[in-house]
Amino acid sequence: MLAAVVAASVALPVAAAARPAAVPAPVPDVPFDVGAATPAALAQRYAANRDGIRAAARMAAAHGDRRRAGSLRAMAAPGRRFVSFDGRDGGRSAEVFGDLAHAGRIAVLVPGSDTGLDAYGRFRAGAEALRxxxxxxxxxxxxxxxxxxxxxxxxxxxxxxxxxxxRAEAAAPRLRDFVRSLTAARPGARISLLCHSYGSVVCGRAAAGLRLADIVLYASPGVGADTAADLRTPATVWAGRGADDWVGEVPHVRIPLLVTTLGFGRDPVSPAFGACSFPAGAGGHSDYLTPGSVPLRSMAGIVKGEAACARPGAARPQRPRSPFPYAQAPALQTHGRAHA
Structure with a gap:
């Protein structure tokens, strides 16, 4: 453990310095937010972002990056709907599955490590499965x-x-701004944040003050907080982990170094953290959104407002009722246990 800490403290600045240059891309025509959520406004935004993705593909091809160009051409295919896209500095996107203008329940997926424009397929497949x-x-x-x-x-x-x-510290303001634009565009919708692996660290940093119904932490190494209450959110905080998920073996520590801190603290599925647990099945780290799986059904139930807190005594902050008219849907009792 000590050797790993020392190696990481040395490698961090070296890795940052050795980061390859980003593939060039044009300045987007629309901000990285939701904008107006009427059918007409969304259709215009989807079309504008499709044009922007095609332009980014052309620039990537001219730069000689055929992999990026191919990924972008696939993203610009007819029927794909990106409410936000920015191909610069490695690329950012927000793709919509379903009718955002009329949906009463909206899930925002936040990915973990190894997800990007060039490795997007699994992330997209999980969103499609949840939809x-x-x-x-x-x-x-x-x-x-x-x-x-x-x-x-x-x-x-x-x-x-x-x-x-x-990276979570840098990402959190972007996620916070995006969620705020979504709640402003769809004030009557029930919005849930679903955060996978390192994405749960991002959500933990962004959570304070956001008007959300639920924050779901799955495959989480920790969020940098000791308890769910420390996230300072009115949302119900949920945590689940598959029985075969390697992240359960990660030490739940926080070790301060000269320029950063290693680790993310208390395990979110531990009783001491105080989150509501949900059944996460027997799968591994990348299996949570597999079609037909136990965790997929569990998280869909949370998004729909049908899940009940599975562990007596877990911290369940009171939700503000006015922004979430769907929060009073009949509860479907779920059964599960936390994995310490």
Missing amino acids: GELRADATGDGPGAVVAWLGYATPSTVSPESLTAD
């Missing part, structure tokens, strides 16, 4: 929508940057 689960037994409030928010440069799983909150 399918929301649509499977849709209520009168509609089947819901999913926003795949790739709004930051995620670290590599094997890099020293995945051991610190530095």
Whole structure:
């Protein structure tokens, strides 16, 4: 452990200095937010971002990066809907699955390590699977929508940057601004934040004061807080981990160094953290949004407002009722346990 700490403290500035130059891309025509959420306004925004993605693909091809150009051409395909896109500095995007203008329930997915424009397929597949689960037994409030928010440069799983909150600190203001634009555009919708792995560190930094129904931490190494209450959010905080997820073996510590801190503190699925638990099945670190899986059904139930806090005594902050008219939906009792 000591050797790893020393190696990481040395490697962090070296890794940052050795980061390759970003593929060039044009300045986007629209801000990285939601804008107006009327059908007409969204259609215009989707079209503008499609044009921007195509322009970025042309620039990537001219730069000689065929992989990036191919990824961008796929993202610009007819039927894809990006409410936000910025191809500069590695690239950021927010793709919509479902009818954002009319959805009563909206899930915002925040990815973890190793997710980017060049490695986007698994993230997109998970968003599609969640959208399918929301649509499977849709209520009168509609089947819901999913926003795949790739709004930051995620670290590599094997890099020293995945051991610190530095990238999360930089990403949190972007996530906070995006969620605020979404709540302003859809004030009557029930919005949940679903945060995978290192993405849960981002959500932990961004959570304070956001008007959300739920924050779901899954495959989380920790969020840099000792308790769910420390996140200072009116949302219900949930945590779950698959039985075969390697992140359960990560030491839940915080070790201060000269320029940063290693680790993310208390385990979110521990009783001491105080989150509501949900059944996460027997899968591994990348299996939570697999179609038909236990955690996918569990998280869809949370998004729909049908899940009840599974552990007596867990911290469940009171939700402000006025922004979330759907929060009083009939509860569906779930059963699960936290993995210490």
